Amino acid sequence: MSLPSNKALLLLSLSLSLSLSLLFSVYVSSAAVANGGATTAAVDPGQFKEAPEFYNSPACPSLLNTSSDSYSDDDGDGGRGGGGGGGGDDDLICSETAVHVAMTLDAAYIRGSMAAILSVLQHSTCPQNVIFHFVYSATASDASLLRATVSSSFPYLRFQLHPFDASAVSGLISTSIRSALDCPLNYARSYLANLLPLCVRRVVYLDSDLVLVDDIASLAATPLDPGSAVLAAPEYCNANFTSYFTPTFWSSPSLPLTFAGRRGPPCYFNTGVMVIDLDRWRAGGYTAKIEEWMELQKRMRIYELGSLPPFLLVFAGAIAPVDHRWNQHGLGGDNFRGLCRDLHPGPVSLLHWSGKGKPWARLDANRPCPLDALWAPYDLLRTPFALDS
Secondary structure, X not given: OOOOOHHHHHHHHHHHHXXXXXXXXXXXXHHHHHOOOXXXXXXXXXXXXXXXXXXXXXXOOOOOOXXXXXXXXXXXXXXXXXXXOOOOHHHHOOEOOOEEEEXXXXXXXXXXXXXXXXXXXXXXXXXXXXXXXXXXEOOOOOHHHHHHHHHHHOOOOOEEXXXXXXXXXXXXXXXXXXXXXXXXXXXXXXXXXXXXXXXXXXXXXXXXXXXEOOOXXXXXXXXXXXXXXXXXXXXXXXXXXXXXXXXXXXXXXXXXXXXXXXXXXXXXXXXXXXXXXXXXXXXXXXXXXXXXXXXXXXXXXXXXXXXHHHHHHHHOOOOEEOOHHHOEOOOOOOXXXXXXXXXXXXXXXXXXXXXXXXXXXXXXXXXXXXXXXXXXXXXXXXXOOOOOO
16 A cells, blocks of 8 residues: 655645644634734743754764864854853864754744744754754844743754844845835845855755755755756746846846846746855855845836845856755745635645745634644644643
8 A cells, every 4th residue: 555645644634733723723813812913022932832852863974073164153152052052062063964954033933933943853864963043133132032932942952043234234125015025134045155154065044934844954955066056946937937027127128138148047936945055155256246136126126026036136047956845835825915825736845834924823813724734733832722742
């Protein structure tokens, strides 16, 4: 008898957990009303449960086989950022066998971030080899609370916090179709090569509104060698690529030529899931290239969305391919209404609620979409009733 497919298992999980997620949403919705509707307005380390600890399988390589490179721990956080560790853990950051994951961290999306972390660890064959790099706003008054929150739920986690100076990009941001896209921290993914230690040569960047149901090491190992690609991501060439730029851009005699001579046709890719070769990024000065397009945008209005179009202008048609299973995106609907959507055809390794609708917000409002039940089991927010089993 053959085993059920990935998608069949997900749909089975959906049917089993839907009633639990609806029950959970009633509680959180009541809490939201009691707090003026804002359940993520502040960071409280005690609001999340402690996650179970996950261990490497016997076949996992040791992190002790470190490279000879050194690095500077910019914020003095040490290798085990939560308050323990330090010492020998510092050297593990430069291990060639580590899987590095970068995410942004802030009060508004902390609930999604905690769920994403749990999903990565739970489905990893070598969870103790995963090192997280959290980028937070350097002006945030609750940076210590962000650190304490992660440490409280994941006391064993190896992570670093990296402050991001919003002033580096705030003057380049143009208003977009959704205010959440204009947050300076949303642009931090363009600065990872500057923020992370130099010995970190490859990183998987993940948004905070997703969960993995597969081993992140498989995604991190995506080949980048053909054509010396700087990054890898799933491409969607059926999307209307021209719609990401304004008529001003396409009517220019010179601007559309930026896509000429690339390895393939310019296609849309979602920047919420990327594998980035940081050495190639640094060598090519790609942060400056993205900033140049943002400066032009301030003068000419050549696109409408936030941080995505500059990435497309620099990389579309020149990235390494990744199977679509690694970014089942758009589950949050469009940028205006955030309506419910179904899974794309094919296998599933990562579910991504890109778009306006976030699963925790829809659960809080007691209006979950069916697929939000797949996110609910990773939610670490404390409830008055136990669902741990």
